[in-house]
Amino acid sequence: MVSQKILKALEGSSAIRAMFVEGKRMAEQYGAENVYDFSLGNPATPAPAAVNDAMRALLDESDASEGGSLELHGYMENAGYETVRAAIAENLNRRFGTSFDAHNLVMTVGAAGGLNIIFKTILDPGSEVIVFAPFFGEYRQYAANFDAEVVAVMPDRETFQPDLADFEAKLSPRTRALIVNTPNNPTGVIYKPETMRRIAEILERKQQEYGTDIYLISDEPYRELVYDGNREDFLTKYYKNTLVGYSFSKSLSLPGERIGYVVVPDEAADAEELLRGIEISNRTLGFVNAPSLIQKAVALCLEEKTDVAFYDNNRRMLYEGLMKLGFSCIKPEGAFYLWVKSPMEDEEAFVNEGKKRHILMVKGGAFGCPGYVRLAYCVSPQTIERSLPAFEKLAEACGLT
Amino acid sequence: MVSQKILKALEGSSAIRAMFVEGKRMAEQYGAENVYDFSLGNPATPAPAAVNDAMRALLDESDASEGGSLELHGYMENAGYETVRAAIAENLNRRFGTSFDAHNLVMTVGAAGGLNIIFKTILDPGSEVIVFAPFFGEYRQYAANFDAEVVAVMPDRETFQPDLADFEAKLSPRTRALIVNTPNNPTGVIYKPETMRRIAEILERKQQEYGTDIYLISDEPYRELVYDGNREDFLTKYYKNTLVGYSFSKSLSLPGERIGYVVVPDEAADAEELLRGIEISNRTLGFVNAPSLIQKAVALCLEEKTDVAFYDNNRRMLYEGLMKLGFSCIKPEGAFYLWVKSPMEDEEAFVNEGKKRHILMVKGGAFGCPGYVRLAYCVSPQTIERSLPAFEKLAEACGLT
Numbered sequence: 001m002v003s004q005k006i007l008k009a010l011e012g013s014s015a016i017r018a019m020f021v022e023g024k025r026m027a028e029q030y031g032a033e034n035v036y037d038f039s040l041g042n043p044a045t046p047a048p049a050a051v052n053d054a055m056r057a058l059l060d061e062s063d064a065s066e067g068g069s070l071e072l073h074g075y076m077e078n079a080g081y082e083t084v085r086a087a088i089a090e091n092l093n094r095r096f097g098t099s100f101d102a103h104n105l106v107m108t109v110g111a112a113g114g115l116n117i118i119f120k121t122i123l124d125p126g127s128e129v130i131v132f133a134p135f136f137g138e139y140r141q142y143a144a145n146f147d148a149e150v151v152a153v154m155p156d157r158e159t160f161q162p163d164l165a166d167f168e169a170k171l172s173p174r175t176r177a178l179i180v181n182t183p184n185n186p187t188g189v190i191y192k193p194e195t196m197r198r199i200a201e202i203l204e205r206k207q208q209e210y211g212t213d214i215y216l217i218s219d220e221p222y223r224e225l226v227y228d229g230n231r232e233d234f235l236t237k238y239y240k241n242t243l244v245g246y247s248f249s250k251s252l253s254l255p256g257e258r259i260g261y262v263v264v265p266d267e268a269a270d271a272e273e274l275l276r277g278i279e280i281s282n283r284t285l286g287f288v289n290a291p292s293l294i295q296k297a298v299a300l301c302l303e304e305k306t307d308v309a310f311y312d313n314n315r316r317m318l319y320e321g322l323m324k325l326g327f328s329c330i331k332p333e334g335a336f337y338l339w340v341k342s343p344m345e346d347e348e349a350f351v352n353e354g355k356k357r358h359i360l361m362v363k364g365g366a367f368g369c370p371g372y373v374r375l376a377y378c379v380s381p382q383t384i385e386r387s388l389p390a391f392e393k394l395a396e397a398c399g400l401t
Numbered sequence: 402m403v404s405q406k407i408l409k410a411l412e413g414s415s416a417i418r419a420m421f422v423e424g425k426r427m428a429e430q431y432g433a434e435n436v437y438d439f440s441l442g443n444p445a446t447p448a449p450a451a452v453n454d455a456m457r458a459l460l461d462e463s464d465a466s467e468g469g470s471l472e473l474h475g476y477m478e479n480a481g482y483e484t485v486r487a488a489i490a491e492n493l494n495r496r497f498g499t500s501f502d503a504h505n506l507v508m509t510v511g512a513a514g515g516l517n518i519i520f521k522t523i524l525d526p527g528s529e530v531i532v533f534a535p536f537f538g539e540y541r542q543y544a545a546n547f548d549a550e551v552v553a554v555m556p557d558r559e560t561f562q563p564d565l566a567d568f569e570a571k572l573s574p575r576t577r578a579l580i581v582n583t584p585n586n587p588t589g590v591i592y593k594p595e596t597m598r599r600i601a602e603i604l605e606r607k608q609q610e611y612g613t614d615i616y617l618i619s620d621e622p623y624r625e626l627v628y629d630g631n632r633e634d635f636l637t638k639y640y641k642n643t644l645v646g647y648s649f650s651k652s653l654s655l656p657g658e659r660i661g662y663v664v665v666p667d668e669a670a671d672a673e674e675l676l677r678g679i680e681i682s683n684r685t686l687g688f689v690n691a692p693s694l695i696q697k698a699v700a701l702c703l704e705e706k707t708d709v710a711f712y713d714n715n716r717r718m719l720y721e722g723l724m725k726l727g728f729s730c731i732k733p734e735g736a737f738y739l740w741v742k743s744p745m746e747d748e749e750a751f752v753n754e755g756k757k758r759h760i761l762m763v764k765g766g767a768f769g770c771p772g773y774v775r776l777a778y779c780v781s782p783q784t785i786e787r788s789l790p791a792f793e794k795l796a797e798a799c800g801l802t
Contacts, residue, residue, distance in 0.1 A: 046468075069654065076657060256694075
């Protein structure tokens with residue numbers, strides 16, 4: 001006897017599950033080196049050496065002091081260790097000119113945990129959350145956890161910046177939040193300062209009109225993954241009611257460890273209630289607190305960053321390779337995804353043509369934007385190299401050459 | 402702008418929050434050694450040395466192999482590493498005569514995470530979850546996350562075993578689950594095999610009557626903390642539809658690390674749907690997976706156990722000390738809590754009398770059972786020793802001597 005919502009989810013999730021199984025099967029059948037799996041956003045660079053070193057130092061320190069184990073592996077406030085939060089606040093302040101302190105942060109079980117406790121704190125049944133298509137599909141489930149809905153805003157099909165006229169039209173008195181994800185999954189696009197300023201203007205105007213607070217939630221797991229001289233940005237400066245959900249999954253290659261944080265600036269409406277609500281939600285949704293050892297470890301590695309040049313090299317190889325073959329691609333400015341226009345009207349048919357040539361891609365429909373596919377280039381450079389002849393055959397099959 | 406549910410929670414949580422603040426204030430004012438804080442269920446024994454050793458070995462091994470970091474800190478299936486689940490299944494089988502394998506387990510972010518993903522998988526709005534009073538208060542919030550409600554069954558006031566006639570009366574067609582927590586927080590009582598068999602009989606009969614599945618959820622963070630020759634028990638043998646939520650927080654003193662697991666036996670109704678639903682819930686509620694390094698570490702420490710003798714010694718000192726002073730206590734058989742009858746009709750007044758003497762206790766009302774208080778004896782033996790003269794004064798003030 002399974003709940004109605006889960007019964008539905010079991011049906012819905014079968015397509016992605018099938019892809020997983022197919023990828024595994026293909027790797028077994030043809031050899032892993034002959035399958036070009038661009039389906040998963042799983043970091044391909046090891047964590048900086050400093051992370052394991054920090055963990056070892058923390059373990060040794062804990063062994064050397066009485067009560068060290070209780071401190072390192074024990075409960076702390078639901079918001080996380082105060083020293084960890086203070087260190088992150090100080091690091092953000094230095095890099096982005098903000099003025100946070102420990103009380104503005106809540107350590108979270110990754111960004112997925114962070115988004116869920118923000119949603120629990122601000123959403124009522126029937127609330128709406130605006131997302132800019134294409135968007136990370138699980139936002140839908142996160143909103144549904146609180147009986148709220150996502151409302152998708154269409155992109156400009158040239159630039160894949162959001163269509164701001166459509167954005168303005170879709171805001172309503174039920175809008176509680178907008179999620180901004182830049183650098184973007186799945187397009188790799190960065191929303192420029194001018195775009196952010198116009199988004200902020202629209203939000204300010206609509207808040208006034210409706211007499212509501214609309215929070216901008218910046219979901220920024222890819223903050224540090226920027227290329228071509230683009231600079232890391234921090235969105236709280238554009239709009240007062242900005243909440244930040246961060247994850248170390250990509251920047252330090254720690255996706256399995258589930259570590260991130262939420263920032264609530266003092267100038268956000270009802271900041272104190274939000275912070276207390278987010279702490280309570282962290283506890284009552286069952287997270288309780290972000291895992292303890294890894295909290296302390298990331299606080300010692302705030303100056304570290306994964307090997308961005310590795311992804312940059314992959315980006316160039318894949319983008320240039322596919323453009324040469326006649327594919328239309330959005331040039332990625334950040335993150336580790338390439339967004340490719342499907343040369344066939346039905347992008348699922350294109351995904352299937354790819355599969356025949358052992359290329360695994362994700363259909364744009366999974367991101368609320370059919371007609372495109374996503375390639376995750378967080379793979380080895382050899383995979384990209386070896387995949388290009390297969391893409392050439394795919395281009396031929398689609399009549400591109 | 403905060404959600405309606407969180408607004409209510411902010412009001413409700415203020416009492417416990419006030420106690421926290423009061424405890425801190427008292428420690429500052431009078432010195433930590435002059436405050437007897439029995440309010441928190443936070444382990445007082447360090448993690449076994451094997452835990453930090455296992456972590457160091459895993460870190461070294463990861464550094465020594467290419468791809469080691471991606472394996473140790475990377476994504477794995479939402480259910481957790483298959484090797485970890487297989488090791489735990491094998492350990493359970495050996496200890497309890499069960500026959501699980503990896504596919505019966507889902508690794509979770511502690512027991513709180515485990516209970517929430519079970520609840521998401523089986524509860525619909527309006528569902529009821531039976532709990533035996535006194536009970537861990539957060540069960541209420543966990544059920545409310547899915548618009549379900551807990552229904553409390555009263556205890557036998559002599560033994561603090563559940564009143565099974567009341568249990569039978571409170572089962573309804575809307576009952577989806579019963580939570581059993583033995584050894585029990587807050588009473589320290591163990592439900593005996595005979596009690597478990599009678600509970601199972603009642604559940605079988607009612608399932609038949611209503612044509613429903615009613616899951617028994619065994620919440621067992623205290624499984625290994627048993628005294629006086631009581632044996633560790635594993636409840637799947639009593640009743641087919643038993644799901645287990647386990648945590649290493651107490652058995653290995655790792656509450657901050659958030660590591661536990663859920664077991665779904667093959668013989669449970671709709672076992673496959675449950676397992677897939679629990680995996681999906683793990684992802685969509687934002688846990689994604691249990692933290693990776695600590696998953697692998699606990700799998701290497703399944704033969705380890707915290708220092709049970711430490712708690713046993715505390716148990717005797719506190720129980721005997723308070724009985725001598727004329728207090729009525731339930732003799733704890735497991736866990737690390739002492740359940741004391743309030744000598745004053747209003748147990749909140751008694752808690753306040755305690756505070757005046759620097760003794761911090763939690764009112765029974767917080768566990769759905771007024772008229773009693775809970776003392777958590779996971780403290781240093783010195784705290785207990787030093788507290789006894791204060792308890793003596795408290796006994797005098799209550800007219801016990």
